[in-house]
Amino acid sequence: xxxxxxxxxxxxxxxxxxxxxxxxxxxxxxxxxxxxxxxxxxxxxxxxxxxxxxxxxxxxxxxxxxxxxxxxxxxxxxxxxxxxxxxxxxxxxxxxxxxxxxxxxxxxxxx
Amino acid sequence: xxxxxxxxxxxxxxxxxxxxxxxxxxxxxxxxxxxxxxxxxxxxxxxxxxxxxxxxxxxxxxxxxxxxxxxxxxxxxxxxxxxxxxxxxxxxxxxxxxxxxxxxxxxxxxxxx
Numbered sequence: 001x002x003x004x005x006x007x008x009x010x011x012x013x014x015x016x017x018x019x020x021x022x023x024x025x026x027x028x029x030x031x032x033x034x035x036x037x038x039x040x041x042x043x044x045x046x047x048x049x050x051x052x053x054x055x056x057x058x059x060x061x062x063x064x065x066x067x068x069x070x071x072x073x074x075x076x077x078x079x080x081x082x083x084x085x086x087x088x089x090x091x092x093x094x095x096x097x098x099x100x101x102x103x104x105x106x107x108x109x110x111x
Numbered sequence: 112x113x114x115x116x117x118x119x120x121x122x123x124x125x126x127x128x129x130x131x132x133x134x135x136x137x138x139x140x141x142x143x144x145x146x147x148x149x150x151x152x153x154x155x156x157x158x159x160x161x162x163x164x165x166x167x168x169x170x171x172x173x174x175x176x177x178x179x180x181x182x183x184x185x186x187x188x189x190x191x192x193x194x195x196x197x198x199x200x201x202x203x204x205x206x207x208x209x210x211x212x213x214x215x216x217x218x219x220x221x222x223x224x
Contacts, residue, residue, distance in 0.1 A: 034211040036156075043206060043216045044156065059212060091156050093211065098170055100146060100158040 002028040002094050004103035011109040012082055020106050022075040022092035029073035031094045038105075039088040047090075050075050082110050113137035113213050117205065120218030127197050127222070133190040133207030133215055141165070141185040144210050147192050149203035150217075159205070160192065175201075197222045 003025035012018035024031055035047040048058040048068050056068035065083075069076045079086055087110045093102040119131040131147070147159040160171045160181040169181055180193040190207050197220075204217040 036211075036214075038156075043214050045214065046212050049211060089155075093156070093158075095211075099172070100161060102148075102156040102158060105155045 001099045002031055002096060002101055004033070004092050004094060004101055006090075006092060006103040006106045008104065009107045009109070011111055013111045014082055014084065016082055017078060017080045018082060018108065020077045020079075020090050020108065022077070022103050024073040024075070024094065026073075028094070028096075031096075033075045033092045033094045035068065035075075035077045036091045036093065037086075037088045038091065039085070044091065047077070050077075079108075084110050086110055113209075115207050115209065115213055115215030117207055117215045117218035120205065120220045122221045122223065123197055124224050125198060125222055128193070128195045129197065129220060131192040131194065131205055131207075131218060131220070133192075135188045135190065135207075135209065138209065138213065140188040140209075145181075145183060145190045146208040146210075147179075147181060147190075148206045148208050149201075149220075150206070151200070151203045154203075156206075157203075162190070194220070199223065 005023040030052045032051050034049045036044040038044040046059040048056045050056040050068040054070040065080045067078045089105045091102050091105045114136045116134045146161040149159050162169050162181045178196045182191045199222050202222050204219050206217045207215045
């Protein structure tokens with residue numbers, strides 16, 4: 001089954017940009033992934049799904065500041081013009097015919 | 112407006128049972144794969160189980176196989192999770208999720224004596 005690896009933490013300054021990574025395990029570099037945001041004390045929220053081609057499709061109401069990209073087995077979530085409300089945990093997930101797996105999550109701090 | 116509303120959580124003793132429900136509205140429930148995902152206190156998201164739109168395909172995480180049963184009633188737009196032989200490490204907030212797109216607000220299950 002696929003394994004997703006995320007950095008445990010990241011930080012960036014208000015108004016700057018940050019690029020979070022999600023790396024797919026060997027043999028799964030073609031998988032579609034989804035990115036989710038979980039603000040403190042809240043349920044997760046779907047942000048986008050991201051294909052191996054780099055094409056992405058965002059959920060309803062997701063600001064333009066959020067974008068996705070791909071390089072090989074690595075899927076990126078870029079957040080531009082960081083706002084304090086972007087401080088949250090970010091999870092990627094993927095699936096195959098038998099299972100669905102989440103990455104360990106990245107805690108983003110906005111300085 | 113899409114809504115997923117979980118219910119049925121609570122405090123249960125080890126070895127006990129609970130049945131979670133998830134009431135869906137605002138989208139065509141019968142067209143979506145549905146999932147249960149859980150989150151232990153202070154930990155990350157963990158997938159638990161999924162069921163195909165028509166109920167014809169079901170899979171479980173190894174950690175719950177044989178103890179949990181997922182089901183759905185498309186006429187009632189409701190997803191269920193029957194949890195038996197509960198253990199302390201099943202303590203978590205349980206979320207229902209439509210494909211990867213729509214999340215409920217979660218219901219807390221605490222397994223403790």
